[in-house]
Structure formats: structure tokens, C-alpha cells
Amino acid sequence: MQPAQKDLTGIGLRSAHYKALLDEQPAIGWPEIGWPEIGWLEIHPENYFCGGVHTHYLGKARERYPVSFHAVGLSLGSSEPVSRNHLQKLKALADRFEPVRISDHASWSASGNAHFNDLLPLPYNQESIETLCRNITITQETLGRTILLENPSTYLGFSESTMGEPEFLVEIARRSGCGLLLDINNIYVQAHNHGSNAYDYLNSIPRGLVEEIHLAGHMQRQFSHGTLLIDTHNQPVCDGVWDLYRAALHRFGGVPTLIEWDKDIPALDVLAGEAKKAETILIQEQHYEAA
Amino acid sequence: MKLHELQRAFADAIVQNSPDSILSSINGGGSVSPAERLSVYHNNSIGNLTDALSDTFSATRKLVGDGFFRSMVKMFIPEHMPAEADLNRYGAGFPSFIRQYPPAQPLPYLADVAHFEWLWNEAFLAADDTALAPQEIAMISPQQYPSMRFRLRTSARLMHAAYPVDNLWHFCEANGEGDAPDINTGDVFLLLMRPQLEVITLRLSHAEYLLLLWLSRGNTYEVSAGHALQEDATFDLTAFFTKHFELKTFQSLYDMK
Numbered sequence: 001m002q003p004a005q006k007d008l009t010g011i012g013l014r015s016a017h018y019k020a021l022l023d024e025q026p027a028i029g030w031p032e033i034g035w036p037e038i039g040w041l042e043i044h045p046e047n048y049f050c051g052g053v054h055t056h057y058l059g060k061a062r063e064r065y066p067v068s069f070h071a072v073g074l075s076l077g078s079s080e081p082v083s084r085n086h087l088q089k090l091k092a093l094a095d096r097f098e099p100v101r102i103s104d105h106a107s108w109s110a111s112g113n114a115h116f117n118d119l120l121p122l123p124y125n126q127e128s129i130e131t132l133c134r135n136i137t138i139t140q141e142t143l144g145r146t147i148l149l150e151n152p153s154t155y156l157g158f159s160e161s162t163m164g165e166p167e168f169l170v171e172i173a174r175r176s177g178c179g180l181l182l183d184i185n186n187i188y189v190q191a192h193n194h195g196s197n198a199y200d201y202l203n204s205i206p207r208g209l210v211e212e213i214h215l216a217g218h219m220q221r222q223f224s225h226g227t228l229l230i231d232t233h234n235q236p237v238c239d240g241v242w243d244l245y246r247a248a249l250h251r252f253g254g255v256p257t258l259i260e261w262d263k264d265i266p267a268l269d270v271l272a273g274e275a276k277k278a279e280t281i282l283i284q285e286q287h288y289e290a291a
Numbered sequence: 292m293k294l295h296e297l298q299r300a301f302a303d304a305i306v307q308n309s310p311d312s313i314l315s316s317i318n319g320g321g322s323v324s325p326a327e328r329l330s331v332y333h334n335n336s337i338g339n340l341t342d343a344l345s346d347t348f349s350a351t352r353k354l355v356g357d358g359f360f361r362s363m364v365k366m367f368i369p370e371h372m373p374a375e376a377d378l379n380r381y382g383a384g385f386p387s388f389i390r391q392y393p394p395a396q397p398l399p400y401l402a403d404v405a406h407f408e409w410l411w412n413e414a415f416l417a418a419d420d421t422a423l424a425p426q427e428i429a430m431i432s433p434q435q436y437p438s439m440r441f442r443l444r445t446s447a448r449l450m451h452a453a454y455p456v457d458n459l460w461h462f463c464e465a466n467g468e469g470d471a472p473d474i475n476t477g478d479v480f481l482l483l484m485r486p487q488l489e490v491i492t493l494r495l496s497h498a499e500y501l502l503l504l505w506l507s508r509g510n511t512y513e514v515s516a517g518h519a520l521q522e523d524a525t526f527d528l529t530a531f532f533t534k535h536f537e538l539k540t541f542q543s544l545y546d547m548k
Contacts, residue, residue, distance in 0.1 A: 046377050051419030051445075053488050073376025079295035086376060111302035114372035117343070118336040120301065123316075127294050156328035159318050160292060195321050221331070226322030228331060 077108035123160035153231035350463035417446035422539035
């Protein structure tokens with residue numbers, strides 16, 4: 001086991017766990033009782049654009065752990081430029097809490113004055129590449145650092161698309177200089193929803209671009225003649241996603257890995273148990289590579 | 292379609308739950324139809340906004356039940372999409388929507404409870420600040436007292452309602468345990484504020500409310516105290532200051548002559 005491994009496993013910091021994780025003597029981070037070594041915590045920065053309880057606990061979290069920012073509100077894929085106001089708030093928060101990584105999604109959520117608080121799909125073509133690159137560049141210049149772009153779960157495709165999703169993401173990373181946050185569950189969901197192969201997807205991403213991995217749970221929804229997988233973040237990670245994760249580590253090496261659980265949030269020990277599984281695979285795969 | 296046209300059409304389709312404007316661009320593939328695929332986005336988007344309103348206005352929801360609340364929200368959302376990405380700040384217009392919503396008319400206190408919840412949310416999310424130290428007053432000469440202006444804490448919110456919305460809110464927070472509050476007890480005057488981490492809600496006398504209200508609108512102590520004393524000639528100004536220094540209601544003094 002390499003010592004560096006202990007910093008790779010992270011969990012999302014959610015308000016339901018503030019007290020258990022940060023006020024009480026944290027059981028988490030105590031490998032003796034079977035919990036993983038938590039290397040970092042991830043937050044949605046939009047929840048901390050204010051004072052009070054949230055910011056108080058983010059300060060406490062930051063005293064004990066590295067923190068990463070996973071933004072959901074930049075709407076990098078919108079045809080309109082990124083909101084300067086939103087970006088300034090993000091910058092102020094980043095200046096104060098010094099996140100190890102900042103990420104958002106290859107999707108859009110705002111059109112005109114309406115924000116959807118959902119990750120809406122883009123056609124995969126040159127115009128979308130240029131739009132994302134423009135907004136990523138504005139973001140990176142304002143923040144003074146590179147960001148990571150995450151692959152979304154989508155439920156439909158557009159006739160305007162001219163390329164596949166991995167090719168699309170890789171081209172954006174090359175042009176804008178951003179890294180990729182690979183959500184393994186989203187790749188799994190995409191493969192089901194669009195009839196593609198998740199392992200081919202992984203193999204289309206060059207080594208070295210992936211700087212963070214997300215794992216989450218999804219649900220299956222039945223329609224009149226078929227099913228879609230919905231990226232719900234309210235479940236344990238399924239076996240198929242764990243298998244795909246193992247393959248991703250084999251390809252990309254030891255990448256910081258986060259368990260995402262945003263709805264029907266379980267007790268902290270359940271979340272820690274999921275993180276423990278990721279940690280175990282990280283250790284095994286590194287072992288495998290080293291052999 | 293160009294991207295901006297596609298995004299506008301997609302947004303309209305989701306908000307209105309009618310796929311026609313975008314259907315020609317969707318090729319789902321497989322056995323799930325384009326319209327069914329699009330419906331996932333409608334359900335997710337509206338579901339997220341419904342959840343956000345349900346959290347912020349939880350007492351309102353408990354008072355009317357989930358079914359009634361959902362019908363109300365379903366009417367509200369398409370006309371009031373969030374203007375910013377921060378969902379915690381979504382729903383400013385919901386109390387006044389409820390006031391006009393015909394099925395809610397038999398519950399005249401409902402809009403007031405929603406307004407109370409919105410103010411509570413604003414207090415909860417307000418920027419951090421620090422309280423005025425009593426020593427700062429001690430340094431002021433008595434001749435200056437009439438011209439003192441006080442800034443209230445960033446989180447301070449004042450409310451006047453015709454119903455005991457604070458009791459109704461506490462009753463809902465306790466999930467209906469205990470006796471239901473009597474709603475016909477007359478007007479209430481309230482201060483909601485987050486002195487540090489917790490939001491507090493406090494009943495005020497009418498005169499006390501007026502004094503804080505006039506101060507909060509930028510008036511001098513002399514003018515504001517005049518309104519309080521007009522309401523209650525026996526109002527104790529010294530006790531008022533003792534109490535509100537202890538509560539840390541004031542943030543700073545400004546614009547003194």
C-alpha cells in the first residue's frame with residue numbers, strides 16, 4: 001500500500017452531516033473502526049454564497065480537510081456568457097477557502113432569465129465546443145486557475161450532434177486547457193440510455209486528462225417500451241459502476257475519487273462505507289499496477 | 292438549429308411541459324420515445340424547484356398538506372422560474388402568489404406564514420456581520436443622542452401580521468404536536484434575526500416594533516422614538532436599549548451629526 005493512497009478518497013459535505021462530521025469527535029478518518037481515511041471533502045459552492053451556519057461549517061471543514069468545489073451553477077454550456085456576478089461570488093469563496101480543485105459540468109442550466117437547477121444536455125458539435133471553451137476561458141481567467149469539466153448524464157440526443165461525447169470532451173479539454181472530472185456513474189447511465197459501450201467510452205479518454213472521479217447511485221425508470229437510467233444520487237453505487245470504476249483506475253491510475261449522495265442522504269456511516277469500498281479498490285488497483 | 296435557438300426552445304418545452312418546440316431536434320434512439328425522454332428533464336427541473344420550495348416553505352406545506360402544496364407550486368413555478376442559480380434564494384414571490392391564489396382564500400393566514408418563512412430564510416442566509424459594542428454608545432455625548440442612526444444587523448427582519456404566524460410556525464416545526472394555536476388572538480409584531488448561527492424569532496410590542504422599523508428605514512433616534520411614544524406614551528426607551536444591546540440587534544451607528 002502506498003502512503004499517497006490515503007488522500008484519494010473523498011465524500012460530499014452535506015448539511016445533514018455537519019454535526020456528526022465536524023462537531024462531534026469524528027469517527028470518520030479512523031481506519032481502526034473500519035472507516036476509510038477521508039482525504040478531502042467536496043462542496044457545492046453555490047450553497048456557501050452566504051453567511052451563517054453553512055459558511056461556519058465550511059470553515060470548520062477546511063481546518064481539518066482539503067476541500068474541493070463542485071459548482072452546479074456556472075451553466076458553462078449556455079449560449080450566453082457565464083454570469084459575472086456568479087463568477088465573482090465563486091472567486092471570493094475560492095480566495096477564502098482555497099479549494100484543491102474546482103469543477104462544473106459539460107451542460108447548461110440557464111436560458112434568458114430562467115435557471116433550471118438541472119444539468120441540461122448539449123448537442124455535441126463545433127458550436128457547443130466553442131461555447132464551452134469561451135465560458136471555460138472566462139471562468140479560468142477570473143479564477144486564475146484551471147477547472148475540471150464533468151461529463152453529464154443525459155436522457156436524449158440531438159440531431160444537431162456531429163460527434164460522440166468522449167471526443168467532444170477531449171476536444172474541449174485540449175482547446176481550453178481544462179482537466180476532466182470523470183463521473184463513472186454518468187458513463188454507465190449514458191451507455192444504457194444511448195445504447196453505447198461504457199468501456200469504449202473510457203478507452204476514448206486519453207490518460208492524463210482525468211483529475212477527479214465521481215461515483216454515485218442511479219435509478220431505473222420504466223417507459224412504455226423501454227427503460228432509462230436516471231442519475232438520482234440517492235442510492236448506493238451499483239455493482240456495474242464499481243466494475244467500471246475498477247477499469248477506470250486501471251486506465252487512469254490513482255485518481256481522487258468522490259462518493260456523491262445528494263438526495264435521501266443516509267447516515268454518515270453509510271456514506272463512509274461507500275467511500276471505504278472506493279478506498280479498497282484504489283488500494284487494490286494500485287497494487288495491481290505496481291505488480 | 293443554432294445553440295441559442297435550441298436552448299430557448301428546450302427551455303420553453305420544459306417549463307410548459309409541451310415538447311413541440313424541440314421535438315424535431317431530438318433523436319433519442321432505442322425504444323424510449325423523444326417525448327418520453329424530454330419528460331425526464333421536465334420532471335427533474337420542476338421536481339428540483341418543487342423540493343426547494345418545499346424546504347423553504349415547510350410550515351406552509353404542512354398546514355395545507357402535500358397535495359394542496361404541490362398543486363399550488365405547479366401553478367407558481369412556470370410563471371416564476373428562478374433568476375439565479377442559488378436555489379436557497381428561490382421563492383421570494385411565493386407568499387404574494389399565495390395571497391392571490393383562489394383555493395388558498397379560505398386560509399387567510401397562509402400567505403403570512405409563507406412570508407414569515409421567507410423572512411426566516413433571508414435571516415438564515417444573510418451575510419455574517421458583528422454587533423455594535425455598547426462601549427461605542429458610551430463614547431457618544433448625550434447632546435448627540437437625538438441624531439443617532441442605527442443600522443440593524445444584516446439578518447434582522449421585521450414583520451407585522453394579523454395572525455400569530457410565529458405560533459403557527461412553531462406548531463408546524465413540531466409536526467403538529469401539542470394544541471393547535473388559536474389564530475384569532477390579534478396582530479403580532481415580530482423580529483427575526485440571526486445574531487450568530489441560529490435564527491431567533493421574537494415578539495415585540497407595537498411601540499418597540501415601530502421604533503425598530505423607523506430606525507431600520509434610516510431615521511434618527513429622535514424621529515423613531517417619536518413614533519414609538521405616539522403609539523405608547525409609557526414606552527420605556529432605556530429598557531428598549533438594554534434589551535436590544537443584549538440581543539445584539541444593532542450592527543453600527545452612522546451619519547451622526
